[in-house]
Amino acid sequence: MESGNFDKIKKRVFVVMDKFMNLFLIACGIIVFWILLQVTTIATFRIPSDSMDPTLLAGDNILVNKWVMGGRIFNIWDAIDGKEVKILRLPALGKIKRNDVLVFNFPYPAQWDSIGLNLMTYFVKRCVALPGDTFEIRNARYKVRGCDVPLGNAEAQDELMRVVESGRKTDYGIVMSGYPYNGLVDWDIINFGPLYLPSRGDDIEMNPKHVALYRNAIEWEQNKKLFLRGDTVLLNDSVIRNYRFKENYYFMTGDKVMNSQDSRYWGLLPEPFIVGKAVRVWKSVDRGTDEIRWKRILKQIE
Numbered sequence: 001m002e003s004g005n006f007d008k009i010k011k012r013v014f015v016v017m018d019k020f021m022n023l024f025l026i027a028c029g030i031i032v033f034w035i036l037l038q039v040t041t042i043a044t045f046r047i048p049s050d051s052m053d054p055t056l057l058a059g060d061n062i063l064v065n066k067w068v069m070g071g072r073i074f075n076i077w078d079a080i081d082g083k084e085v086k087i088l089r090l091p092a093l094g095k096i097k098r099n100d101v102l103v104f105n106f107p108y109p110a111q112w113d114s115i116g117l118n119l120m121t122y123f124v125k126r127c128v129a130l131p132g133d134t135f136e137i138r139n140a141r142y143k144v145r146g147c148d149v150p151l152g153n154a155e156a157q158d159e160l161m162r163v164v165e166s167g168r169k170t171d172y173g174i175v176m177s178g179y180p181y182n183g184l185v186d187w188d189i190i191n192f193g194p195l196y197l198p199s200r201g202d203d204i205e206m207n208p209k210h211v212a213l214y215r216n217a218i219e220w221e222q223n224k225k226l227f228l229r230g231d232t233v234l235l236n237d238s239v240i241r242n243y244r245f246k247e248n249y250y251f252m253t254g255d256k257v258m259n260s261q262d263s264r265y266w267g268l269l270p271e272p273f274i275v276g277k278a279v280r281v282w283k284s285v286d287r288g289t290d291e292i293r294w295k296r297i298l299k300q301i302e
Contacts, residue, residue, distance in 0.1 A: 042066060043275060044282065045103055045122060051254035051261070052124055055101065055153075055301065059293070061283040062124070062301065064103045066276040068094040079119050084223070087117075087272040094277075098144065098151060100127050101278040101301050102252065108266050112181075115220035115270065124278055125262050128152050129197050129251035131271070136193030137264070140164070142253065145194070156257040163258065164190055172258055179267040182212040189264045197268065198245040206233040206240050214243070217268050221246045247271050 047060040056062065066072075070089035079085045096102065101124060109118030128151040129135035133144045140161035142151040163169055169176065176188045187193065195213065196204075204210055211233055215226045218235070227234040234240070248271040254260025263269065284296035 043103075045124065045278075047124065051256050051259060052101070052126070053256045055126075055255045056124065056278075056281070057284065057293070057296070059285045059287045060281045060296065061285075062103075062278045063280045063282050064276040065279045068092065068096060068100075068277045069271075069274055072272070072275070076119070079117055082116075085117065089272075096127055096130065096250070096274075096277065098128060098130060098133075098147065098149065101125070102127050102250075103275040103278055104252070104269060105273045105275070107269055107273050112266060113216060115216050117273065122275065123252070123261075125252035125254050125260070126152055127250050128253050131197050131199035131248035131250065132202075133197045133251075134194045135197060135251050136195065137189065137191060140190040140257070152253050153255040153257060156255060160257045161190060174258055175265070178264045180212050180215075184209050184212045192264060195251070197251055198247075198249050200245060200248050200271075203242050203244045206243055207231065208233075210243075214268075217245070217247075217249060217270065218243055220270065250274070 043064045043066065045062055045064060047056045047058055047062065050058050070092040073088045073090065074085045075083075103122055103124045105117055105119065106121040106123045107115045107117075109116050109121050128142050129144050133147075136143050136145075140157045141154065142157065144151065160174070163172055163174065164176075174189075176190070178187045178189045178192050180187075198204070198214065198217065204214070208228055208231060211226060211228050219226055222235060224236045227236075232239060235243075249268040250271065251263045252269050253262045253264065278301045280301060281296045281299040284293035284299075285291070286293055
């Protein structure tokens with residue numbers, strides 16, 4: 001082969017390799033940008049059930065704004081392995097309000113009396129009470145002391161009350177008993193509370209009732225066990241008379257009141273478990289027909 005032809009072939013190879021490397025670097029850049037976007041700014045989730053009907057339908061794909069609270073930073077590999085992780089947040093550009101729809105990690109992935117982080121289980125519910133609120137349910141209606149704004153889906157709450165009063169709750173498979181499933185606090189899902197939602201730094205007296213209400217949160221914060229001996233409260237083997245909370249807590253409910261596994265049943269949601277605020281439906285597919293619901297595209301979530 002003549003040297004001139006060899007040089008031409010070599011030059012072409014270098015040109016092809018250069019283009020390939022450029023494409024490879026561009027692809028890597030896009031992937032890194034997408035990961036950063038998912039971590040810091042916005043994420044997408046698909047709605048699998050009807051617990052937020054009519055606001056969200058099964059088959060909706062939603063955009064979640066992480067700027068409101070700040071994106072979460074933590075060791076994802078430790079979280080996947082089930083190890084204890086410390087969750088940090090980027091600076092927030094807003095704040096959560098009552099009636100916002102939030103996406104969060106379900107705080108009870110293993111058992112109902114132990115808070116834990118599971119990255120594979122996400123819920124979407126409506127926030128009806130904020131840290132520092134005193135929340136209660138009376139005749140199925142949600143209330144926060146000092147707040148006159150309707151909370152959650154009022155029509156569905158009234159429907160639940162009508163079903164219960166008519167004696168048809170078993171027809172709908174409604175479970176009446178509610179958090180914290182303790183004889184000291186005998187609540188159900190139509191008459192619940194008052195329950196104070198702890199705010200970071202709040203100091204509460206430790207008595208038998210407060211042990212029933214806040215045991216899960218305190219044990220999760222301290223990674224220790226809370227015991228009650230008579231009226232004496234112990235954290236592991238130390239007597240405590242007061243407790244200062246380290247985190248903020250929220251109360252979450254589904255809009256489909258008669259079919260929603262929410263805070264009425266499992267209690268407080270720790271702030272570190274919140275991913276962000278659901279803002280829009282970007283795609284919606286009817287699971288029965290596989291047809292796109294065009295009218296829901298870019299629908300704002302309210």
